[in-house]
Amino acid sequence: MTELEGIITNSLSRFKKENPLYFQPHTLEEWETIWDFANYDANIYNHGLHQYPARFIPQLVRKIIKTFTTANASVLDIFSGAGTTLLECKYMGIKKAYGIELNPFAIFMAQTKLQDLDDHIVISSLAEIEKSFFDENYSFPLISFKNIDFWYSKNAISGLSKLFDILSHIDDEMVKRFYLLVFCEISRKTSFLDHSGFKMYRSKLKIQRDFEPDIWIEFNKTAQRNIVLLKENNTYSSTNESTQTLIYGDSRIVHPEIPAHSIDLILTSPPYGDSKTTVAYGQYSRLPWQWLSQKDDIIQLDNNLLGGNIKRSDTTILNLSKKLKEQTDAIQTADNSKRVKDVIAFYNDLYETLISATHYIKQGGYFVLVTGNRTVKKVYLRTDIIITEFAETLGYSIEKIYSRKICNKRMALKNSPTNEKGKTVNTMMTENIIILKKC
Template sequence: MEQTKQKTKMLNTKQAAIFLGVSTKTIYRMEKKGLLHPIRTPGGQRRFPKHSLETYLNKSREFAAPQNPSKFLVKEDENVYLFNSSELKQKSQTHQRINRLEQIISLGGYSNHNQHYNYNNNIKHWIEEWDFKKYQTKTYTHGFHNYPAMFIPQIARKLISVFSEEKDTVCDIFCGSGTTLVESSLLNRNSIGIELNPLAVLIARVKTTPINPKNLTDKLKFIIDEYESIKDVHPYFFTNIDFWFKKDVINDLTRLKQAISKIPEENIRNFFFVCFSNVVRIVSYTRHGEFKLFRSPNKMTDKFKPDVTSEFIKICENNIIGMKEYVNNIFPHTHSRIIMGDATKDNGIPNNSVDLIITSPPYGDSRTTVAYGQFSRLSSQWLDLLPPNIKDIDKELIGGKNNVNLSDPILDKSITLKFSINSIADKDEERAKEVLSFYIDLNKALIQAHNILKPNKYFCLIIGNRTVKELVLKTDTIICELAENIGFIQQGIFYRNIPNKRMPSRNSPTNEAGKTGSTMLKESIILLRKVY
């Protein structure tokens, strides 16, 4: 009886820290990396089963400091890693780091990240919450790779939970790097994603393909061994490569790409190519903190000496642990299908076959809003992702071509759109054509969405209202007006603040000295239902 009572004894965070001989901050880091797995009280407080702490200690006896993981969990940038980057400069320490990663993986525990979704603790708060400003958004595989205007997973999960059932099929017609698809597999839904950008397709496929993390650590060792064995290398080349990379960085990236390419399994090879893609941007001359391609003056000095292998192992470490969490939380028989295609066209999805569509389309043409193509260019060139006939992916994306007529029939389907185009045309006809081209393509995507969605099912769009020529384009209203002509009915619009935006609160839309305007501060969540 006493033994049973001891096994079920629960410790709070402070007690768990004392038991392990660490600080409470270390407890939080250990939880974040999947080393400890507390349960939550109805009030949201952590409780650690004492027997699980004892199990952790028993399994981690081979660690250099089993009772003090803070000795090897080090915070760099926004992530927590096992060792400082400086330790990777010697070959033995590189392998030591990978060995420690193997030990973390072998512990068997994992995090389910429920605390980062938090709807079980306070249902009223969950219903009212749309900003998710204080929530961790890099859970599971969501943190594998940066991508412009990434969809917040908590919003996707909330909409999927409310508007679909387990075993349903959820579709994202502008799936980007796959947030909706990841959340669908975690909620026991099948998913389909459509995306035209080859780099985003690669990222989405990797994020939704479960791989045994032990296999990944084994292959990481293989990659490093192959990398170190390559002595003579013919440097990779594409136009202006030396404008964006140092010569020694080009050589190191070439060696690393060759090492990854020797992995025979496609899904594992792609996993490491996504890690490689992250490294490409980090070790290039490009600025941090923005998506357009500009060289950083801070990197154009002799002090900028990026370590390709160090950055690669750091990213692999984070992603392998994320994969461990994903593999242990997805439902086993769900599947995700990513189609590299154009959402404005038929992509072979049967009519009336999808139970829910959730998407966050571009807010405008890629050239003048979010530079998806510019962000992807260097990685796409290194990984040979772009077809030979496509030089600028932004021109292929929605609204990329403006060979339209300002009297297009679409203007009769939305009074708001007609007013907006006429107002812009009075100031700049070419700009009006660019804006109209975007809405023509968006309307085509709405028509395709209507075709594949089942009757009486929901279509959820997250969109922002941008400003052109000092006119706020009410895209949410325009979508609702266009949708009603297709066979949807508007069920409501929610509004959310955009936290942590990578843009100033004001800019100069007219390029006139001293004349500024507000940038986009809110998003609209549009709920449509297919009625016929």
């Protein structure tokens, strides 16, 4: 039995009294083979308060945390997104959990999901919100931001502006945050957005039908759903001494809030590629954040994420991965364009995040990455192999790579790896779980 198999086997006793909404392995074979979680609900408790692109599956997160940590551990997610890892650490009573995220809207979502909030107060507040919304004498300013008229009808702008003003005047900050997150969700639903993907396109069908959503119906429906989730969350959540620290910042740099060599487990899911051509986190978050902040700075977010700046396409990174060198050569041969620079820039940035992560992790600590392999110019990029080659240069041993089908993540079914009009292929349907150990 290998050391990893021993750790897995010893951890099985921790799953014996597992909540039925989560995974309960009984044998080493079950632990090693069941990764899909197709029959599990990813939107349990506060996890379901708002969707996010390529969001972590709670059952997967808990499985990894229960296997590689104890309650006294410190856990870090260097791409914390909507906060799934931190929320699971809170539920499990993990002593310290950290998350690093560069998307301000994702930070807002995670903060809202992590707060301790009395559902009775939330319910009583909804009646006051409704009363103000239907008060014809209620005075409010119209919100304005870049291209708002392109994405909304005049009636929707008016209704959303009124609702936003009402929510902004809620005295209880946690209740305000809860309802503003509901508002963020309907700000997408009530727009002209085509929701088949994460990039910003107007729906031709909505335009043709003069789409005029009922703002209150959409808000109330989403609020009622979230109240149910909050109630379930509060019956399950218990007071413990765990702490969760969110850091609004770049994972490519070291953050002093996280002590050096203090982390027992880093669990994360890096972007699959640069946001402009894979999952556009910034575009997905743009409208909600423009409403919340009345600023347009988020428009540039995708350019600031991994691979967003081709000026970072330093080819010395090719010396650290034989597979990356081989595949970028293939892309260059297939299409002599800047796409190869996009790819190199992405892996340069990804390597920098691994360097920073190595600063935090303890010797003997585990680093688990859930990744996907994408296709660029018909070249199937083996990010799993590239990461393991990078990791070896940083002093990690490669313990195991598992594969899982993507059953729950909201992703477009097709994309265009050649960027040629009308030529599409199926998007990635599997992910790899890479388990590294710091030597």
